[in-house]
Amino acid sequence: MQTVYKPYKKDFEFSYAFGAFPTIELIKSQPQKVVKVLVSSAYREEGAETLTALCNAEGVELEYNDHIVNRISPKENCFVIGVFNKYVCMLDGAKSxxxxxxxxxxxxxxxxxxxxxxxxxxxxxxxxxxxxxxxxxxxxxxxxxxxxxxxxxxxxxxxxxxxxxxxxxxxxxxxxxxxxxxxxxxxxxxxxxxxxxxxxxxxxxxxxxxxxxxxxxxxxxxxxxxxxxxxxxxxxxxx
Amino acid sequence: MQTVYKPYKKDFEFSYAFGAFPTIELIKSQPQKVVKVLVSSAYREEGAETLTALCNAEGVELEYNDHIVNRISPKENCFVIGVFNKYVCMLDGAKSxxxxxxxxxxxxxxxxxxxxxxxxxxxxxxxxxxxxxxxxxxxxxxxxxxxxxxxxxxxxxxxxxxxxxxxxxxxxxxxxxxxxxxxxxxxxxxxxxxxxxxxxxxxxxxxxxxxxxxxxxxxxxxxxxxxxxxxxxxxxxxx
Structure with missing residues (x-):
């Protein structure tokens, strides 16, 4: 079944990283959590190559879709959205x-x-x-x-x-x-x-x-x- | 001439304190800078007495005006706006x-x-x-x-x-x-x-x-x- 991406709600099992920089950090640090990367056509021109190369390297699906990006992004201009499954981690008892x-x-x-x-x-x-x-x-x-x-x-x-x-x-x-x-x-x-x-x-x-x-x-x-x-x-x- | 209050722009000679708390601080600290206090009818019920008393004590005009409050307030609920003339001060050379x-x-x-x-x-x-x-x-x-x-x-x-x-x-x-x-x-x-x-x-x-x-x-x-x-x-x- 195709997931329908909507503006974020707390009870979603996934969340969004809005913007290219947080999305790149997401893919680098938690590649196994990434569902896909949504990109608007406005991003094609500037810096899209780095992101595309990173997605290819990590096997992450990258989809150009203005409609979905506009629907779920906050009101400011946002051209890149990293969709990822929410997760928790175990704290390290040896650390502060x-x-x-x-x-x-x-x-x-x-x-x-x-x-x-x-x-x-x-x-x-x-x-x-x-x-x-x-x-x-x-x-x-x-x-x-x-x-x-x-x-x-x-x-x-x-x-x-x-x-x-x-x-x-x-x-x-x-x-x-x-x-x-x-x-x-x-x-x-x-x-x-x-x-x-x-x-x-x-x-x-x-x-x-x-x-x-x-x-x-x-x-x-x-x-x-x-x-x-x-x-x-x-x-x-x-x- | 009646000033027309619009959403804030940098070139205005006046500015706004949005919310009851900042407005009260404004009146207490810089009473001579206050132009007027705008209040929406929704504020009548809760805590309006303190503000009214303070305005009376300092000789500040208080106007109930839902239309203007809605027009110039940011998108969140905001029931009180302190309108004040912009100013500068001299720094104190004896202080940090x-x-x-x-x-x-x-x-x-x-x-x-x-x-x-x-x-x-x-x-x-x-x-x-x-x-x-x-x-x-x-x-x-x-x-x-x-x-x-x-x-x-x-x-x-x-x-x-x-x-x-x-x-x-x-x-x-x-x-x-x-x-x-x-x-x-x-x-x-x-x-x-x-x-x-x-x-x-x-x-x-x-x-x-x-x-x-x-x-x-x-x-x-x-x-x-x-x-x-x-x-x-x-x-x-x-x-």
Whole structure:
């Protein structure tokens, strides 16, 4: 049966990488997940050869189809769409992790993933139901970095802790026990940095989950943007 | 003559704060700049009293007008619009600054401004023509923080240096002389952190402008998101 490609919905078993750059990252990093690459005729002229060669090398079907590209692409000009089957990965227990509880802003999520890759932390735990990490908005904001990291869903922080027993956990929250810049020196062992979502942060139950940390800021703002907070924490923990 | 309010264009002498929260920040921080507040009837029910009281206290005209609100608001639901005259401020030479050369992404700009306020750096130099810091997208992304900082435009970094002679300047660029986390300790004096735009960064001419700095990251990404880089730099310089 022919799949009918429509604008993305969360319950799809596949998702889209919009744009040539994320699509190329997709094919290079997760070739076995690619269903096909859709291209609009407007892309023929510029840079299409690289993409065509890559698809040929990896045995990926490339279809020129203006109608479908227009139907499923976001409103901006988008000439290339990588269609791929959604997947999950197993986190690596020997490595450091970022854990995000109920992330809700897909743009922030993508920026965080790109920043993680920048600081060499490549394992992301998503805590609590609801987030759809392979949403095209997250894929796009990550600029394809999402295809280079491991991510796995956990129902609760308890489930995560059960799987990864004995790690150093650092929940970031207002009123955290330690300011990030005064944190006692750590042993060189894998850590997990835990962050709440954009609107609510982590709830009080996280205060007992490891060593709580706060990034001090003035009282002129309610909180730092989530992706900024994760970026600062990753910088400090990996430097 | 009655002003006709239309969707924002850069050459307007006024701009818009979309949403109740940024509008309230506008009225509290820059009451003399407010032209009027436009409200849609859908807002009557919830929380309109606070806004009405604030407008009365500051002598700001509040107009219920669904037609105009719908015409000029972005596509999301937006019930409150603060119309204000655009302005510039003088930077404070005794304080630390952030300088952005040709910023092009208004969402990033707003996030940076909010982060500056969070780290107590309240003076922003915009280098090079073109940027329109009071664009509604920047106002919105700053969540009103923009009304709490000073900002000033400079044609070139040379013009900026002429005005603020003898400061410590830190251009952030790939291949910067010092890694941020190994920067020699500084005297306690005002600093200026300089960043290029999202696409191109700072050009080579900035290497001689003060002490160039790099935030080290893996070669798996081309560069950190601009707002993340500014956030990390502000954290490190103010901690």
């Amino acid at each position: 992790h970022v854990a995000l509880a109920n992330p809700s802003n897909m743009g922030n999520l993508g920026t965080i993933i790109r920043t993680m890759l920048g600081f060499g932390v490549k394992d992301l735990a998503i805590i609590g139901g609801g987030a759809d990490i392979l949403d095209p908005k997250a894929v796009r904001a990550s600029m394809g970095a999402i295809f280079h990291i491991n991510f796995e869903y956990f129902d609760s922080i308890e489930d995560y802790k059960e799987r990864f027993d004995g790690r150093d956990l650092y929940p970031f929250m207002l009123g955290g026990e330690f300011a990030l810049n005064t944190l006692p020196s750590r042993e060189k062992k894998p850590f997990t940095l835990i962050f709440g979502n954009e609107a609510t942060g982590l709830d009080e139950s996280y205060r007992g989950v490891g060593q709580s940390v706060v990034i001090k800021h003035s009282n002129e703002i309610d909180s730092l943007n989530l992706s900024i907070a994760v970026g600062i924490a990753l910088y400090e923990f990996t430097k | 600054h952030v300088a952005l050369a040709n910023p092009s992404n208004m969402g990033n700009l707003g996030t940076i401004i909010r982060t500056m306020l969070g780290f107590g750096v309240k003076d922003l130099a915009i280098i090079g023509g073109g940027a329109d810091i009071l664009d509604p997208k920047a106002v919105r992304a700053s969540m009103g923080a923009i009304f709490h900082i000073n900002f000033e435009y400079f044609d070139s970094i040379e013009d900026y240096k002429e005005r603020f002679d003898g400061r410590d300047l830190y251009p952030f660029m790939l291949g910067g002389e010092f890694a941020l986390n190994t920067l020699p300790s500084r005297e306690k004096k005002p600093f200026t952190l300089i960043f290029g735009n999202e696409a191109t960064g700072l050009d080579e001419s900035y290497r001689g402008v003060g002490q160039s700095v790099v935030i080290k990251h893996s070669n798996e990404i081309d560069s950190l998101n601009l707002s993340i880089a500014v956030g990390i730099a502000l954290y490190e310089f103010t901690k």
